[in-house]
Amino acid sequence: MSDPGQPQGWYAVALAADLDPGTSAGTRLFGAELVVWRDAAGSAHVWEDRCPHRGMRLSFGFVRGDHIACLYHGWQYDAAGQCRYIPAHPDLAVSPMIRARTYASLERLGLVWAAWGEEPGPPPDAGADSLTPLRSLYLDRPAARVRTAFADASKGGLASGLLRTTLAEIPVLVAVQPLADDRCAAHFLIDRPSDALTRSDRARVASACMAWRRSVEARSGERAAS
Amino acid sequence: MSLTLYDYELDENGYKVRLLLGALGLPHATVAVDMIPGAEQTRAPLIDLNPLGTLPILVDGETVLREAEAILLYLAQRFDPGGPWLPREPDAFGRTMAWLVFAARDLHAATLARRTAMFDVPGDAIALERASRDAFRAMEDHMVLQAIADAGFFVGATATLADLALFPAFALSRDHGIDHEAYPALRRWARRVRALPGFRTMPGIPDYH
Structure with a gap:
């Protein structure tokens, strides 16, 4: 381990x-x-x-x-x-x-x-009071590739391994789960309390997640083809 | 009224119809057809009922119908007019029809993938798996958005024919090696479908959940 x-x-x-x-x-x-x-x-x-x-x-x-x-x-x-x-x-x-x-x-x-592992360290803490869970995305791509995709947008990593980015102009946090060598899940949380979000905010971020997935998979495809 | 369904128990297209017969509580007779390996539906006398040689077939007096989605529409029109299964309001009607088309066209890959995996029916297993995953992903994405809109089913807050047409392929996907791991919204939706009055299982879908 x-x-x-x-x-x-x-x-x-x-x-x-x-x-x-x-x-x-x-x-x-x-x-x-x-x-x-x-x-x-x-x-x-x-x-x-x-x-x-x-x-x-x-x-x-x-x-x-x-x-x-x-x-x-x-x-x-x-x-x-x-x-x-x-x-x-x-x-x-x-x-x-x-x-x-x-x-x-x-x-x-x-x-x-x-x-x-035997010594996983302290449990996660995003330093955020109130987050709104959005969705989990499952990608046929390695976790490292997803982390790279966030590198441009990420404003510094967090102790818990949560990545920070912005989708549809709304701040989000992403936890990456390495499923296997070639697959991962990205769990999306909106960095705002749920009562500060309208349904249309959540729908916009959810749609932006899908666009983000398309871009990650397209980029990976180009690399794989080259 | 005398309904007769020509059906093969392991066929998910027949299961779509069984789900609606259960939901509407309609008494009916079932004729078990040896589809695999017998291909009985491709020979007389069944080929005379449906020249395309497919199952299921529904006979209701003079009416003889093929295609699960068409049978669902027929049963809803005949026995549940104005009811929830086939919405009349144009927008909901259109979206119900779109998912029925999806079930018959896009999701058919999962039916073929299952036949290839379980019954050695020839098929490109890799291409079928990819197409099945694409279809399930489109369903998952849709149900994520439905959850945000507080709608627990594919078209709205209540179940329609769309849910019955889409449920079998998802519920049986493990038969051809596609786990439910990547589809949390579909898992929650499937539990709602299972809780509908008159719901019934089929082989491959456990009673327990």
Whole structure:
């Protein structure tokens, strides 16, 4: 995990608002498959996306209360990753050895963050009081290329790795999630409180995001072709 | 009224029609057709009902219809006139039709990709995957803007035929290796579709969610 291409730290893996209570979603970080899920009480969790039983992706499963269950055989895991219930053996006291691998995670700035590496450092802080989550964009481009695309506009990096830029004349922050070598996600937050934004502001920034994506993909395409 | 649907259970085009039959609570008979591998729809007697040799086919008395989107429109006009499934207001009507065309044309790549992946039907898997991802991305971008406008469905705040025509390909995309990772707005929309009264699943779409 200390691979220099995979710097330790906190990485945004989803917009908090995109994760409804009682749901799960698959994602990746440096190629590792993760499940991001929110229990019925509202807490978000980030785990390895793999049921210890047969390796089935837990993101294909379903959330019941504060447990997530595998789609294959219904094995249920509690919020700490401990298997608590095996439907084929309902009376069995499940061994404490049967655990899903978990990552440290937290919700901040409207994003769900996961810790990568043994020493991820302090959790993210944008130094902003109130941000408005906008959307996540998924690109078939490496994270480094997306960071480069922001380099012109960015007015200096932030400790948390959030990039700062302007879209449609509105300040935005971007958290880049390296999904795999050739793919990344860019999570966009508007650097203004939601009550200071009209719907049309948000729609304009959302449209500008799409234009930004077209320009990144077009530029990369030229380079790839040359 | 006597509705008969000629259908293949694993076909997402038939599933579009099943979704509306469920939503409208319409009693109907189903004739199971061996589409894969039998290609029964390309031979007599079915070829006499639909010379194009495709499924699904709906028979309602003297009316015989092919193409899932046309069947959706027919059922909405006949059994839910003025109802929510096919908006009458011109703007919403036009946008509903645009998504129905999209479902039949752009999203067809996902149907073909799934047939190639699951049933070994010949096809350019790489090109089909790219076209499928393009279609899903257009849907995701649209639903991001809909969320900003407080509209939970493709045309507005309530479900229309557009949602039923678009849902199957997205819900079944994992069958051909396209995960839902990159489509958070579509994931939330799919949950809304699943919560519609009369919703039903099909093989490949788990009951649990």
